[in-house]
Amino acid sequence: MSLIVVGSVAFDAIETPFGKTDKIVGGAASYISLAASNFTGSTKLVAVVGEDFPQAFIQHLQHKGVNTEGLQIKQGEKSFFWSGKYHNDMNSRDTLATELNVLADFDPIIPESYQDCEYLMLGNLTPKVQQTVIERLRKRPKLIVMDTMNFWMEIALDDLKQTIKMVDVLTINDEEARQLSGEYSLVKAAIKIQAMGPKYLIIKKGENGALLFHGKEVFFAPALPLEEVFDPTGAGDTFAGGFIGYLAKTGDISFENMKNAIIYGSAMASFCVEKFGTERLVNLTEEEMNTRINAFRQLVKFNLASV
Amino acid sequence: MSLIVVGSVAFDAIETPFGKTDKIVGGAASYISLAASNFTGSTKLVAVVGEDFPQAFIQHLQHKGVNTEGLQIKQGEKSFFWSGKYHNDMNSRDTLATELNVLADFDPIIPESYQDCEYLMLGNLTPKVQQTVIERLRKRPKLIVMDTMNFWMEIALDDLKQTIKMVDVLTINDEEARQLSGEYSLVKAAIKIQAMGPKYLIIKKGENGALLFHGKEVFFAPALPLEEVFDPTGAGDTFAGGFIGYLAKTGDISFENMKNAIIYGSAMASFCVEKFGTERLVNLTEEEMNTRINAFRQLVKFNLASV
Numbered sequence: 066m067s068l069i070v071v072g073s074v075a076f077d078a079i080e081t082p083f084g085k086t087d088k089i090v091g092g093a094a095s096y097i098s099l100a101a102s103n104f105t106g107s108t109k110l111v112a113v114v115g116e117d118f119p120q121a122f123i124q125h126l127q128h129k130g131v132n133t134e135g136l137q138i139k140q141g142e143k144s145f146f147w148s149g150k151y152h153n154d155m156n157s158r159d160t161l162a163t164e165l166n167v168l169a170d171f172d173p174i175i176p177e178s179y180q181d182c183e184y185l186m187l188g189n190l191t192p193k194v195q196q197t198v199i200e201r202l203r204k205r206p207k208l209i210v211m212d213t214m215n216f217w218m219e220i221a222l223d224d225l226k227q228t229i230k231m232v233d234v235l236t237i238n239d240e241e242a243r244q245l246s247g248e249y250s251l252v253k254a255a256i257k258i259q260a261m262g263p264k265y266l267i268i269k270k271g272e273n274g275a276l277l278f279h280g281k282e283v284f285f286a287p288a289l290p291l292e293e294v295f296d297p298t299g300a301g302d303t304f305a306g307g308f309i310g311y312l313a314k315t316g317d318i319s320f321e322n323m324k325n326a327i328i329y330g331s332a333m334a335s336f337c338v339e340k341f342g343t344e345r346l347v348n349l350t351e352e353e354m355n356t357r358i359n360a361f362r363q364l365v366k367f368n369l370a371s372v
Numbered sequence: 373m374s375l376i377v378v379g380s381v382a383f384d385a386i387e388t389p390f391g392k393t394d395k396i397v398g399g400a401a402s403y404i405s406l407a408a409s410n411f412t413g414s415t416k417l418v419a420v421v422g423e424d425f426p427q428a429f430i431q432h433l434q435h436k437g438v439n440t441e442g443l444q445i446k447q448g449e450k451s452f453f454w455s456g457k458y459h460n461d462m463n464s465r466d467t468l469a470t471e472l473n474v475l476a477d478f479d480p481i482i483p484e485s486y487q488d489c490e491y492l493m494l495g496n497l498t499p500k501v502q503q504t505v506i507e508r509l510r511k512r513p514k515l516i517v518m519d520t521m522n523f524w525m526e527i528a529l530d531d532l533k534q535t536i537k538m539v540d541v542l543t544i545n546d547e548e549a550r551q552l553s554g555e556y557s558l559v560k561a562a563i564k565i566q567a568m569g570p571k572y573l574i575i576k577k578g579e580n581g582a583l584l585f586h587g588k589e590v591f592f593a594p595a596l597p598l599e600e601v602f603d604p605t606g607a608g609d610t611f612a613g614g615f616i617g618y619l620a621k622t623g624d625i626s627f628e629n630m631k632n633a634i635i636y637g638s639a640m641a642s643f644c645v646e647k648f649g650t651e652r653l654v655n656l657t658e659e660e661m662n663t664r665i666n667a668f669r670q671l672v673k674f675n676l677a678s679v
Binding site: 276324367 | 669
């Protein structure tokens with residue numbers, strides 16, 4: 066079933082303890098679309114870039130079946146640019162530069178052919194823009210998943226809360242869940258955040274896995290222990306893309322199937338961090354993915370009889 | 373099968389964001405013995421206390437089936453005392469006071485009735501003392517599990533490495549695994565640490581669960597998300613006690629059964645943190661434990677068909 070992906074398509078320059086890149090393609094919607102395209106042939110992108118953005122990457126997306134009709138290319142303008150440096154523990158980073166450029170006045174246009182989409186993934190963006198996308202869809206999608214970050218909690222909390230109220234699934238990290246709820250316990254935080262609107266909450270914990278909360282139910286998926294974590298940029302977006310891509314593919318939004326979707330999201334994220342940027346996602350084979358899904362199954366499997 | 377537990381039996385004074393205690397009973401071997409006594413009726417304690425230590429706690433251990441013949445009570449001396457204050461995130465703490473007292477020259481005595489034990493749990497202690505216990509057993513136990521901490525890596529690394537070489541399972545936390553191996557990746561750290569001797573490595577990650585490594589195999593057990601984490605003191609020791617207690621009960625030291633043992637250890641630890649000190653462990657029912665084991669099973673269960 067068809068899926069709209071909204072978010073940044075941009076340039077990143079990344080420094081990790083293992084290396085450094087010049088400007089490479091990044092942005093939430095790049096990672097989400099690439100990950101989702103492994104599951105559904107009907108991914109539809111809404112984003113904006115400047116004339117400096119490489120045609121080759123757009124063609125690659127199209128080649129993976131991503132519809133780019135909703136990707137605006139602004140002549141005479143520059144793409145969004147972010148630059149950051151990871152600390153030695155890879156769990157924290159400093160932002161070195163943020164140039165909004167075309168993102169400063171991003172007005173998301175929904176092509177007519179995108180209407181009637183059943184799945185909507187709102188990648189991290191200004192909450193107002195995320196809200197505009199929902200409002201511009203004539204029919205509410207079957208499932209709306211929204212990603213956001215602490216930055217918006219600090220500068221646009223009211224807008225953020227309004228947007229959160231409109232979505233089904235919110236994905237944030239553990240620190241953001243604590244900040245948004247004012248609760249240290251993630252169980253208590255999940256209860257408070259669900260009361261803000263979303264019936265499902267995914268708390269991302271990076272190398273420590275992810276939790277899915279729904280009412281009193283909770284599911285935990287570990288991150289795969291990896292020999293090399295090369296660059297964590299985009300791991301959360303890739304996770305979200307795998308998650309909603311799998312749901313769109315199966316057309317089943319039950320809690321039980323969301324667990325499977327989280328395993329697929331975690332598998333996709335485990336590939337993402339193995340190379341810089343989107344490099345590892347671009348040429349992923351189905352066999353590699355299946356091998357990794359099996360590794361997840363083995364990782365948590367135990368055979369204690371029911372007591 | 374019978375199990376020897378070595379470690380501190382002591383007093384703690386604890387401050388957390390949720391409250392503060394006067395001197396209460398603590399110490400690695402207190403937590404380990406209490407946890408293990410839920411599984412095996414043949415737990416044998418080796419420790420030392422001063423004459424200030426409450427008889428009531430010793431009687432409670434005996435009541436739970438713990439043999440205290442190897443617990444030395446030093447007249448005219450004081451028990452080991454530790455005092456600490458947890459930060460708001462409960463993941464880090466400051467030590468406010470450490471009074472070694474009887475622990476300063478602890479000479480572990482192994483009663484004749486303890487010889488021929490099949491399981492040995494070396495709680496966190498001076499590595500030399502841990503080694504002495506192994507040497508004083510005429511027959512090497514079937515399984516030796518050792519806990520230690522960063523403190524010994526800093527002040528007694530050579531002794532520590534000698535002792536590590538003699539054990540089957542080492543339990544340390546993620547930061548300690550990184551420190552001991554010089555590797556940031558836990559997968560690489562596990563390979564290096566296994567090369568130091570132990571065939572099994574358990575990496576404890578607190579609220580983020582635990583990893584069991586053995587050769588190329590890895591198992592992950594999450595921590596149960598809890599509404600209230602009241603006091604993390606002793607959680608790692610309780611985990612170790614549940615782990616080795618379950619192995620001693622079942623008599624099966626295969627990798628597959630160690631996975632089960634880790635789930636039981638994690639369940640025990642989840643109780644430990646719900647109240648101050650050993651309070652929650654003292655009156656634990658079998659039904660409470662079974663309910664929690666089922667919660668672990670639900671937490672990680674997903675139904676993706678094999679691919």
